[in-house]
Amino acid sequence: MKIGEFLKENFISVGDNVKFLLEKLDLSNDDLLRIIESRIGEPAKMSKSKANTVDPEETIQRYGADTVRLYILFAGPVEKDFEWTEEGLRGAYRFLNRLWELFHKNLDLIKDVRVSKEELSKVQGKAREVRRKTHQTLQKYLKDMEEFSFNTAIAAIMQLVGELSDLKEEEKNPMVLREAFEIVLFMLYPITPHVCEELWQKLGNEKPMVFYPFPEVDPEALRTEAIEIPVQVNGKVRSHITVHPEASQEEVLDVALKDPKISSYVQGKPIKKVFYVKGKLLSLVI
Template identity: 45%
Template structure:
């Protein structure tokens, strides 16, 4: 009888005790995936199968914050999920990137204070990261309050961290606001790291004793919109225009765009096709 048939007949699968055996023999358990392709897939975790994950071992290896974050991120609370090594390693990378970014920039924000007056006349990049911060706060609060959607809340914070790594200006006052509010925002998910970083910023006590961050609705109101510009039906540029800009104003902005100029200079503008907030098409000859 073939191994595959034997397993099927006895209601067994390749993962029954195999993971435990391979671990004891110090053999890479990734071989299981190849065996499963040949002899059948593994079952869900079960104590009787000896294929469960020991939380103490995971905490020892990755830390309690990573295990907590991964458990909340892996799936919506109403769904089951398959524990994967790659999944928890991904969560661990995020935790480490968050920790490293803030600790590496502590000198920039040390003893820095800020008020709303400091955020007037910011550069475009500074304003962009502030908008992303406040958008993230709104998203996280909404997702938690609406059916405890922790996974999408964490995904939004991952987006914010990526944007922080791309943030070149590093305005100390802007960074200070981002750090403080981001730490409080993530504190229910990674409380030990949050408390440590909170104190590193010079604050006292535990994050749980501080109000959860709120967002500035004014920062979430879009005053400009990007629209594509076509010349004779072909996309040539994307421009930013005020939301309430008239067709004449949008055409002027487009004609002064470097990429559009290459296709319109020296030519006659015959017609414009404009859909507000959507698209501008310049017909030239």
């Protein structure tokens, strides 16, 4: 019987004994232990009897309390166990560093900007897309937090930060970017308060974050001005058109018939039937 099969059959993890052996041989190394575990057995569950517990003080000194909280809440659903890994901690640490660097990269652009809801409602193009994404993330965050789905709430924040970091200089609207950063800080505040409070102060706010109201989702920001839908001719998709989400069947049909691809298929032939599923599909039978 192979070592791995014996361990599995007897419900013994590598960490039960190997970690003690490595320490006695003065070879204690997390990377080495993970290699051994991956080859001959499953990782050990954290336990005092297995000498594989993590000292919270040491971990906090290395990565900071914010990183530890972020990692624990992002690791998985709260009702399930998760495997504690150094790689996971480093991932949380990298994210906070990425946020820190992105914030300071744009600080000069947003520091003296004052957010006006009236002005924000008028933005168009890429700025409007960024604002929609920001409020969609806030909406998801509020729902997930109510359901204690902390990991998915954090994932949404990370995705938003990723999109903000991908913005080109000419795509950056100072007011929209400031609003986005403020919302990111508020969403992360219950999880990583130390980092968020320091960045909040750098924005020029005189009082701590707890003295300011939590941001609300702006329905106007969520509103979509145009959507893309497929157009079928005799059951096959022949093109895609852009229309207003509230456009009527007649308006959508008019846009479709002006599309060169659709008009080439119709070519003056009578349209026998028109099926329109609002915001999703236009189907023509000729």
